[in-house]
Amino acid sequence: MMNIKKVAEFAGVSTATVSRVINSSGPVSEKNRVKVMEAINVLEYRPNTRAREFRMNRSNELITILNDICNPIFAEAIKGMEDVAYENKYHLLIGNTSNNKMREQKYLESLKMGKADGAILITPRIGKKALLELHDRVPIVLMNDYMVDEIIPSVGINDYGASYDMTQYIIKNGHLRIGYIAGNQKVSIAKERKKGFEMALKDNKIPLIDQWVFQAEHTIEGGYQVMKKMMNMADRPTALVCYNDEIAIGVIKCATEEGIKIPEHLSVVGFDNINTSTIISPALTTIHQSAYELGRQAVEMLITLINGEDLKKRRITLDYQLKIRDTVKKLMK
Amino acid sequence: MMNIKKVAEFAGVSTATVSRVINSSGPVSEKNRVKVMEAINVLEYRPNTRAREFRMNRSNELITILNDICNPIFAEAIKGMEDVAYENKYHLLIGNTSNNKMREQKYLESLKMGKADGAILITPRIGKKALLELHDRVPIVLMNDYMVDEIIPSVGINDYGASYDMTQYIIKNGHLRIGYIAGNQKVSIAKERKKGFEMALKDNKIPLIDQWVFQAEHTIEGGYQVMKKMMNMADRPTALVCYNDEIAIGVIKCATEEGIKIPEHLSVVGFDNINTSTIISPALTTIHQSAYELGRQAVEMLITLINGEDLKKRRITLDYQLKIRDTVKKLMK
């Protein structure tokens, strides 16, 4: 195997000089620099990544631990992460948990063992205590989740506000009978979105009807099932706010099959603005957020942390946008 | 910093014994085993991943280099890869190139430097020569691409056959005026699919009309643009075979906007069976392939290679299925 020693011999210098040439880490005479470069070329020498990582005690790798890489919003976030990682000469590891707690634990464990220099955690299942302990050991940034006291750095949008605004928009369109399909309430953004919905109703003195508040898996199928159930109800809302676009799309799919016209018979809104939202018909009214940008910012924060620099903010909140399309009907008074 | 030496001291044994306990790599008396385990617990010792990787000269990491992680078909493939990697105690690195040649080169370079123990390459831009050279240095498996001589291991489906079958299906429905929207002809599966289309026409003695053969980006926008262009044509085909679902969806989107009814005025078919295909209306007739399974098999092959075992086959071809839905009209003779 080729190594720095052989290169040094070949070039007639010491390993220290070769190392200095490779890393531009110290003074080297032009003459020696050339000799070393030649030796490297002739011998086709490539520094051993693993020896380096070992010696420097850093892997130049980041890991993101998340539930489902196939969720388009996460896939986009990963793209953002990867772009910034690449720009900073980091590599990105994927820790896909498939919603499996055991698997998440394994990834967190290998993170603790120093597999990566830092991590982006998306909706982890671990408790606050364990999270804080992890935070003590290795740089982490939370995405789509945050600790109220902002101890652990995080990125996200104002989910509460966005949901509030969306509900407000529906109310302005004359709706008084509004239902909600919530996400998993263990996920903090799901809680926030639900709170935003509830608060908007409250501020407008519109009653919250318990039977019209559902919970669903964060998938098209999840929304489909809820709508199916709702078909059996004699008294239905005129509008339905959904935790995310997938759920909303499931609702629309089921409604269409059942002959319920959207938005004539039922208004539906989503959250996230995934690609499909513009493709279904009618096009879905939803909240746009840039998962890509969220991913970028998360890694930028993370690298700052790894470098031991100070964070300007421990919480980065990006903007969102109401995307008004065709799934909300304006009701006459 | 905690290390194996301190554990050994604490337990009153040698580092060799500690190592043997940790890795079950040799005989250890029960008494010593217990002492070592205790020491590990008390001292909260975790083996240093990087030292290990260095010593063993393997990273236990695989990398997949691909153009766009956000493409649902690739995201699914990655999920499959990650699952198998996880099952085999490997970690998966993502090398997203964003269609950037330079970036691809960088990833290939770090692969050569031993960053990962092996790689899954999806539609790389590198030539055959460079690919073979890479193949000599490090285990690789190709996905969605293959060398006709099967030197380099690969996974995929029979794209030629699938495209042929789909075209045949359209012909059986009475269509004689059939157009094609091709993908990037540098991508081998795009070539195969086009060939399948052409051969089906030929075998049925149906003329291939040059103006009806287009090329598009592999995106919704790409398909949209082609359809836009086709609107200006006086003489249009009655059916359009598309390289993939995204393109087909773009076509449908544009057609709908332009008042062209699908499939009444124009039949359209896709390829891949992405999620959205069942959501748009009308639901898209397409070819189903399991990208997830492709990803799984690719990594299984790769790990076999890394272990130095023999491959049963150098090319794995998975099945595909014609998904007949609502975008092809049966024409009366």
Place this chain on the structure above:
DNA sequence: TTGTAGGCGTTATCAC
């Protein structure tokens, strides 16, 4: 500007 040499934490060989 250059070279010597120690050490990072682990595994694995070899002798006991």
Place this chain on the structure above:
DNA sequence: GTGATAACGCCTACAA
């Protein structure tokens, strides 16, 4: 069953 110890390849004081 066990322990000393030599690698693995690199970087970086430190000395020259």
